[in-house]
Amino acid sequence: MATRAGRNEINTPARILDVAERLVQQRGFNGFSYADVAKELGITKPALHYHYAGKAELGDALITRYAARFAQALDEIDANVVGAPAKLDAYATLYEDVLRDKRMCLCGMLAAEYQTLPKAMTKTVIRFFDDSERWLTHVLDQGRQDQTLHFAGTSTDAARMIVGALEGAMLVARPYGDVDRFRTTSAHLLADLTKPN
Amino acid sequence: MATRAGRNEINTPARILDVAERLVQQRGFNGFSYADVAKELGITKPALHYHYAGKAELGDALITRYAARFAQALDEIDANVVGAPAKLDAYATLYEDVLRDKRMCLCGMLAAEYQTLPKAMTKTVIRFFDDSERWLTHVLDQGRQDQTLHFAGTSTDAARMIVGALEGAMLVARPYGDVDRFRTTSAHLLADLTKPN
DNA sequence: GTCTATAGGCAGATAGAC
DNA sequence: GTCTATCTGCCTATAGAC
Numbered sequence A, B: 001m002a003t004r005a006g007r008n009e010i011n012t013p014a015r016i017l018d019v020a021e022r023l024v025q026q027r028g029f030n031g032f033s034y035a036d037v038a039k040e041l042g043i044t045k046p047a048l049h050y051h052y053a054g055k056a057e058l059g060d061a062l063i064t065r066y067a068a069r070f071a072q073a074l075d076e077i078d079a080n081v082v083g084a085p086a087k088l089d090a091y092a093t094l095y096e097d098v099l100r101d102k103r104m105c106l107c108g109m110l111a112a113e114y115q116t117l118p119k120a121m122t123k124t125v126i127r128f129f130d131d132s133e134r135w136l137t138h139v140l141d142q143g144r145q146d147q148t149l150h151f152a153g154t155s156t157d158a159a160r161m162i163v164g165a166l167e168g169a170m171l172v173a174r175p176y177g178d179v180d181r182f183r184t185t186s187a188h189l190l191a192d193l194t195k196p197n
Numbered sequence C: 001g002t003c004t005a006t007a008g009g010c011a012g013a014t015a016g017a018c
Numbered sequence D: 001g002t003c004t005a006t007c008t009g010c011c012t013a014t015a016g017a018c
Helices: A012-027 A034-041 A045-051 A055-080 A084-100 A106-112 A119-145 A155-176 A179-194 B012-027 B034-041 B045-051 B055-080 B084-100 B106-112 B119-145 B155-176 B179-194
Strands: none
Touching: A012 A034, A012 A045, A012 A055, A012 A106, A034 A045, A055 A084, A055 A106, A055 A119, A084 A119, A084 A155, A084 A179, A106 A119, A106 A155, A106 B106, A106 B155, A119 A155, A119 B155, A155 A179, A155 B106, A155 B119, A155 B155, A155 B179, A179 B155, B012 B034, B012 B045, B012 B055, B012 B106, B034 B045, B055 B084, B055 B106, B055 B119, B084 B119, B084 B155, B084 B179, B106 B119, B106 B155, B119 B155, B155 B179
C-alpha cells in the first residue's frame, strides 16, 4: 500500500530528511524553509519541529546521514571494484549521479554557505571532506604501488586535487544543466592519473 | 579627508556594491540582506533601494561589475605576462587573492545558489564562466603551439577542467581556512600542464 | 539622496489541544 | 505524533517628508 500525505506515517523522520536533503542540495541551506518541507510532505511545521527541534539539528542530521551513505558507497567500491583506476572512476560516478539529479554535493553546497552555518554543522562538513580525502589517498597509494596510477607529489595532495576538481566541476556544470561538462572533466582527470610519466 | 558614515557621500552606489560584493562572496546571495549592507555603510534601507531598486537589480549590478573587473585583470595579464605557463599561474593567483580574503569567487558562490537566483542574474553568471573559458582556451592554444603546455583533448575541455578545479579548490579550502590547500592544487594543476608528455 | 515610518509577508519556533 | 493558533523577528519594499 502506497504512503499517503496527511496521515500518520512510519518513518516520518527519514521522509523529512529525504525532502530536506534534496532542497538543500538544489537550493542551499539558506534557500529552503521548514514550510517548504512541511508542504511537500503534507504535514505542518510543528510536526517537523517534533522530529528535528530546529534547523540546526535538521541540518546536522542531514550531513550525518549523507556522510554515512557516502562512506557506505565507498565501502561497496572497495568490495566490488578491482584496481585503483576503476575505483577512481567509480568514485567520480558517485558525483555524476548526484549531478544528474540536478543536485550539488550536499557538503559542497554547505561549503559554499560555510560562514553562515550553525556551528554544529561545520565540523560535520569538514569530516566529510576528510573522509573522502582519506579514502582517495589510500586508493592513490595503492595505484602508485602497483603502477596503475602515476602522479607527482604526495597522495594526499593528489587526493585534495581530485576532491576539489570534482566538486568544482559539479558546481560549474549545474548552471549549464550539462552533465557532459562534468563527465569530460572527470574523464580528463582520470586519464591524467593513469597516463605513464 | 577620509569618508565618514552617516553623511551624504559621493560614490554611494559603488560603496554599496563593495559591501554587498563581500557579503555575497562570504555568505551567499541568500545569506545577506539590505539591512546588513545599510548597517555597515551607516545609511538606511530606503537609501539602498534608491540606488538599487531591489535585490535582483543589486545582484545583477554586482555580477556585471565583477565580470568587468575580471575581464580587465585578464587583459592586464595578456599585456604584462609572457608565456602561457606564466599566464595560467597569474590566472590562478587571481583566485588565490580572493580566497585569501576568506571569500569565494562571486560567480562560484552564485553557481551554488543558481536555482534560487532572480532570472536576470543567471545569464550573467553563465557569461562569466564563458568568458573565463574563452580566455583560458586561447592561452592553452598558445601554449600548445609553442610547446610550453602539453595536454590531451581539446583546449576547451582543458579550460573547463581548469575553471572547475580552481573553483572547487576554493570551495573546499575555505571551510578549512587554508590558502595553502588551494595553492597546492593550483600548483599541481599547472605542473601537470607544463610537464612534457 | 537620505530620512522616518510602515506595510505585508515569511522566517524559525512554541503552547497547548487532541 | 500531529494539529491549530500564535509569537516574535527579520525580510523586501514603498510612501512621503526633508
